[in-house]
Every structure is written in structure tokens, then in C-alpha cells.
Amino acid sequence: PVDFETKRSYTLRVEASNPHVDPRFAAWGPYKDTTTVKISVEDADEPPTFMAPGYNFEVEENAPAGTIVGRVHAKDTDIMNSPV
DSSP, rough: OOTTTTTTTTEEEEEEOOOOGGGGGGGGOOOOOEEEEEEOOOOOOOOOOESSSSSOOOTTTOOOTTTTOOOOOOOOTTOOOOOO
């Protein structure tokens, strides 16, 4: 798999050859060639990654409004890799 945030492009040197050359044309060879292939990886918007597989919080029945119940941590795996 490719990942835009890890590596945005790849350069490959590719060689192709014909191993089944008609002997009458063997002198015109070699029957192979090389080229460079450049691959650009496009960015996809991935969802945040949470630090734990699940979260459980408890709150008292009569807790006042605005009471902090818990905190969930996640990270944005896209380019900026910023906390969410």
C-alpha cells in the first residue's frame, strides 16, 4: 500500500524484453528497452486515529452542567498530523 503522508512519489526503472526473437532478426537486437516510470501518490482524506480502541466514562446523576466527563484523544493522520 502507498501512503501520501509517508512518501508522495516513486520512481521506477522498468526493463522489457522479448526473449522469443525470430533468429532471422537476431542481428538487429537487442530486443529490450528501458524506461523510467514516475508514480505520484494522491492524498486521500483519512479519518482521525483514536489512541484507544474504546472509551468508557461515568458521571454522577446530579453532576452540574458543564462537568467534564472525560477526554478522548485522536490524531489526524493527514499531512499536518495534528491532534484532534
